[in-house]
Amino acid sequence: xxxxxxxxxxxxxxxxxxxxxxxxxxxxxxxxxxxxxxxxxxxxxxxxxxxxxxxxxxxxxxxxxxxxxxxxxxxxxxxxxxxxxxxxxxxxxxxxxxxxxxxxxxxxxxxxxxxxxxxxxxxxxxxxxxxxxxxxxxxxxxxxxxxxxxxxxxxxxxxxxxxxxxxxxxxxxxxxxxxxxxxxxxxxxxxxxxxxxxxxxxxxxxxxxxxxxxxxxxxxxxxxxxxxxxxxxxxxxxxxxxxxxxxxxxxxxxxxxxxxxxxxxxxxxxxxxxxxxxxxxxxxxxxxxxxxxxxxxxxxxxxxxxxxxxxxxxxxxxxxxxxxxxxxxxxxxxxxxxxxxxxxxxxxxxxxxxxxxxxxxxxxxxxxxxxxxxxxxxxxxxxxxxxxxxxxxxxxxxxxxxxxxxxxxxxxxxxxxxxxxxxxxxxxxxxxxxxxxxxxxxxxxxxxxxxxxxxxxxxxxxxxxxxxxxxxxxxxxxxxxxxxxxxxxxxxxxxxxxxxxxxxxxxxxxxxxxxxxxxxxxxxxxxxxxxxxxxxxxxxxxxxxxxxxxxxxxxxxxxxxxxxxxxxxxxxxxxxxxxxxxxxxxxxxxxxxxxxxxxxxxxxxxxxxxxxxxxxxxxxxxxxxxxxxxxxxxxxxxxxxxxxxxxxxxxxxxxxxxxxxxxxxxxxxxxxxxxxxxxxxxxxxxxxxxxxxxxxxxxxxxxxx
Amino acid sequence: xxxxxxxxxxxxxxxxxxxxxxxxxxxxxxxxxxxxxxxxxxxxxxxxxxxxxxxxxxxxxxxxxxxxxxxxxxxxxxxxxxxxxxxxxxxxxxxxxxxxxxxxxxxxxxxxx
Numbered sequence: 001x002x003x004x005x006x007x008x009x010x011x012x013x014x015x016x017x018x019x020x021x022x023x024x025x026x027x028x029x030x031x032x033x034x035x036x037x038x039x040x041x042x043x044x045x046x047x048x049x050x051x052x053x054x055x056x057x058x059x060x061x062x063x064x065x066x067x068x069x070x071x072x073x074x075x076x077x078x079x080x081x082x083x084x085x086x087x088x089x090x091x092x093x094x095x096x097x098x099x100x101x102x103x104x105x106x107x108x109x110x111x112x113x114x115x116x117x118x119x120x121x122x123x124x125x126x127x128x129x130x131x132x133x134x135x136x137x138x139x140x141x142x143x144x145x146x147x148x149x150x151x152x153x154x155x156x157x158x159x160x161x162x163x164x165x166x167x168x169x170x171x172x173x174x175x176x177x178x179x180x181x182x183x184x185x186x187x188x189x190x191x192x193x194x195x196x197x198x199x200x201x202x203x204x205x206x207x208x209x210x211x212x213x214x215x216x217x218x219x220x221x222x223x224x225x226x227x228x229x230x231x232x233x234x235x236x237x238x239x240x241x242x243x244x245x246x247x248x249x250x251x252x253x254x255x256x257x258x259x260x261x262x263x264x265x266x267x268x269x270x271x272x273x274x275x276x277x278x279x280x281x282x283x284x285x286x287x288x289x290x291x292x293x294x295x296x297x298x299x300x301x302x303x304x305x306x307x308x309x310x311x312x313x314x315x316x317x318x319x320x321x322x323x324x325x326x327x328x329x330x331x332x333x334x335x336x337x338x339x340x341x342x343x344x345x346x347x348x349x350x351x352x353x354x355x356x357x358x359x360x361x362x363x364x365x366x367x368x369x370x371x372x373x374x375x376x377x378x379x380x381x382x383x384x385x386x387x388x389x390x391x392x393x394x395x396x397x398x399x400x401x402x403x404x405x406x407x408x409x410x411x412x413x414x415x416x417x418x419x420x421x422x423x424x425x426x427x428x429x430x431x432x433x434x435x436x437x438x439x440x441x442x443x444x445x446x447x448x449x450x451x452x453x454x455x456x457x458x459x460x461x462x463x464x465x466x467x468x469x470x471x472x473x474x475x476x477x478x479x480x481x482x483x484x485x486x487x488x489x490x491x492x493x494x495x496x497x498x499x500x501x502x503x504x505x506x507x508x509x510x511x512x513x514x515x516x517x518x519x520x521x522x523x524x525x526x527x528x529x530x531x532x533x534x535x536x537x538x539x540x541x542x543x544x545x546x547x548x549x550x551x552x553x554x555x556x557x558x559x560x561x562x563x564x565x566x567x568x569x570x571x572x573x574x575x576x577x578x579x580x581x582x583x584x585x586x587x588x589x590x591x592x593x594x595x596x597x598x599x600x601x602x603x604x605x606x607x608x609x610x611x612x613x614x615x616x617x618x619x620x621x622x623x624x625x626x627x628x629x630x631x632x633x634x635x636x637x638x639x640x641x642x643x644x645x646x647x648x649x650x651x652x653x654x655x656x657x658x659x660x661x662x663x664x665x666x667x668x669x670x671x672x673x674x675x676x677x678x679x680x681x682x683x684x685x686x687x688x689x690x691x692x693x694x695x696x697x698x699x700x701x702x703x704x705x
Numbered sequence: 706x707x708x709x710x711x712x713x714x715x716x717x718x719x720x721x722x723x724x725x726x727x728x729x730x731x732x733x734x735x736x737x738x739x740x741x742x743x744x745x746x747x748x749x750x751x752x753x754x755x756x757x758x759x760x761x762x763x764x765x766x767x768x769x770x771x772x773x774x775x776x777x778x779x780x781x782x783x784x785x786x787x788x789x790x791x792x793x794x795x796x797x798x799x800x801x802x803x804x805x806x807x808x809x810x811x812x813x814x815x816x817x818x
Contacts, residue, residue, distance in 0.1 A: 506767060508767045508768060508770070508771045552774065552775055552778055554771060554774060556767070556803075571803075573803060573804035573805060573806075574803065575803055576803075591802060591803055591804075591805060592805065593804065593805030593809060594770075594804035594805060594806065597774050597804065597805075597806065597809065598774075598805065598806075598809035601805065621766060621767065624799075625764075625766055631731070633764065633796055672733075672734070672766070
């Protein structure tokens with residue numbers, strides 16, 4: 001240190017500043033050092049630092065440290081804040097905090113210490129201990145110790161004084177805040193801890209220190225529990241916490257400290273949000289045959305709740321890939337990412353990234369994308385620039401798997417949210433991918449089958465369900481998986497003289513023959529109904545037509561004639577419809593013989609009253625025969641339970657609930673065709689206002705066209 | 706991926722002309738061929754009576770029912786008779802009950818064998 005200007009500044013410093021030379025002798029001593037240690041500058045300069053201010057028990061270490069530094073250049077204590085005891089002229093010891101720096105000038109070392117007396121702070125820590133002791137006593141009349149109880153709580157518990165300094169934190173709180181020891185926590189300012197995290201409320205608003213319940217209490221406000229979502233800036237780990245705070249009052253009734261309980265609700269929130277997403281995605285996937293549009297809708301649903309980006313790529317039979325969906329909440333970012341496409345080869349490298357997932361069919365999670373990975377992937381500088389601009393932090397890629405090959409992949413990317421994707425995100429992505437794959441496969445098979453037997457297929461299902469006054473109808477047709485044949489399930493709705501005829505049925509067998517038979521059955525019924533609107537007699541007509549066929553032809557059918565407030569029905573070898581009324585769930589009608597199966601069979605009509613809000617579900621055995629884990633069938637009991645939960649729902653919603661329930665239940669894909677038709681009598685008869693039917697597109701059908 | 710069901714067929718009768726097949730497991734589109742093949746093999750020999758014992762059948766769908774109806778048709782026109790023993794499990798008897806086949810097909814009365 002050469003400039004006297006420096007000394008002039010240091011002379012005015014609030015900190016005590018002490019300099020020494022290589023031999024450990026004091027060369028500079030400022031006025032604050034005089035006050036702190038009680039030695040005048042004249043007395044101090046020229047004396048050994050060790051003798052002057054280092055407590056006797058630490059002198060040997062001091063001398064050894066200086067010697068080690070001079071011989072090896074190793075100074076582990078240098079340039080950081082350290083706590084050391086000092087000794088005053090009167091021999092008393094006191095706690096100090098100091099920073100020591102070393103400088104070399106003309107080949108010789110000099111050392112400079114900036115020293116603070118922290119007695120007061122230590123005293124206030126003692127005061128905190130005292131306060132906490134009191135608190136513990138106050139909280140415990142019994143022998144059990146406070147920490148033994150609070151310390152073992154899995155919820156994080158912290159107590160802070162009026163300056164937000166921690167008085168207490170149980171081990172769950174230490175772990176939660178990311179500290180190994182209580183001392184580490186104490187050494188960190190509360191604002192610093194918060195700065196390590198991105199913190200939001202549930203609806204995405206930024207949370208500041210002022211919003212924290214304990215801080216609000218100190219401001220004299222009442223603090224409601226606060227649900228926050230935190231993302232650790234460094235690790236990208238996401239947590240959901242419920243913060244609850246209460247004041248601790250002193251004898252005068254003033255807030256002396258606040259106690260805060262931090263409940264980790266990450267798992268519940270994750271499950272809640274994932275289920276909500278899956279339910280919505282399931283409904284979207286079931287809503288249309290246009291699978292590319294459907295996938296785009298699902299991708300849009302996923303951002304930004306599930307991930308910042310959601311991308312869906314499909315691969316055709318030749319192995320060429322097509323990106324069908326790219327979603328981000330900011331359209332500008334979407335445009336930027338679209339530029340990246342120019343760099344992506346249509347044929348992918350089977351060794352890495354998306355190509356690898358498509359090739360192996362195994363999902364991949366890249367929790368952290370280091371810059372080196374981008375550099376490695378970049379084709380040129382512009383490419384690298386774009387990749388960096390997107391700012392990928394974490395990526396999950398899951399395959400869309402069909403029976404024998406990968407149809408494509410779904411990719412989740414997190415960037416600006418800073419959150420890393422974890423195995424739970426990967427699981428969620430796999431669930432969505434499984435549903436998406438089924439939807440794609442169904443849609444593709446459906447269009448293949450359409451091209452095989454287009455004309456016949458057209459005749460199997462109505463293009464659109466007609467509107468029946470006072471009622472709403474919705475239907476779904478889910479073709480069997482892994483088949484390119486025309487299915488045997490059918491339904492039809494048409495007007496007759498005294499109401500509406502609604503039929504659902506199942507022709508056993510598959511392929512063009514089954515389709516021809518379906519067509520025959522439908523046309524027989526329609527034609528016969530011009531003269532005859534008794535469901536039982538219509539079934540008898542179909543039965544005799546089937547008996548006239550050259551080979552044994554059988555078919556099940558359920559036929560309902562719907563009038564304003566009643567229905568007449570007859571079943572021919574078909575499961576009975578299930579009704580949800582004010583009284584609960586029950587089957588309507590009675591079993592009748594299979595059509596075309598037996599000689600001398602007869603059918604009977606049953607008439608039931610249909611009150612407003614009644615829901616009637618007609619279905620084929622693909623529903624009840626659906627196979628779940630361990631080969632268990634969905635069965636009529638589950639169907640009844642499902643319907644029981646549908647009270648007050650629109651017909652299309654009932655269909656969506658059923659298809660969701662079936663998809664959740666099923667361990668594989670639909671082994672059999674499944675057709676469902678739901679009739680709901682509208683709540684107020686013939687009300688000319690907006691009804692659910694106007695709001696919900698009908699039919700909500702995956703296969704119905 | 707469509708699940709493949711299991712079907713087990715055991716021949717329990719001792720006499721060649723009276724074939725008794727005890728069928729257990731699941732009878733649906735994915736397993737029906739196994740049963741069709743076995744039955745055809747037996748009917749190509751001289752058989753007076755074919756009994757299908759469905760007591761232990763866990764599941765049957767309309768495909769299984771259709772086979773029973775076709776066998777019943779054949780037995781009307783060929784010199785052999787068909788006997789059926791009703792399934793005990795609901796998932797197998799349901800389709801028979803719904804379609805009226807439990808009455809229309811030649812099921813043995815309870816305990817009759």
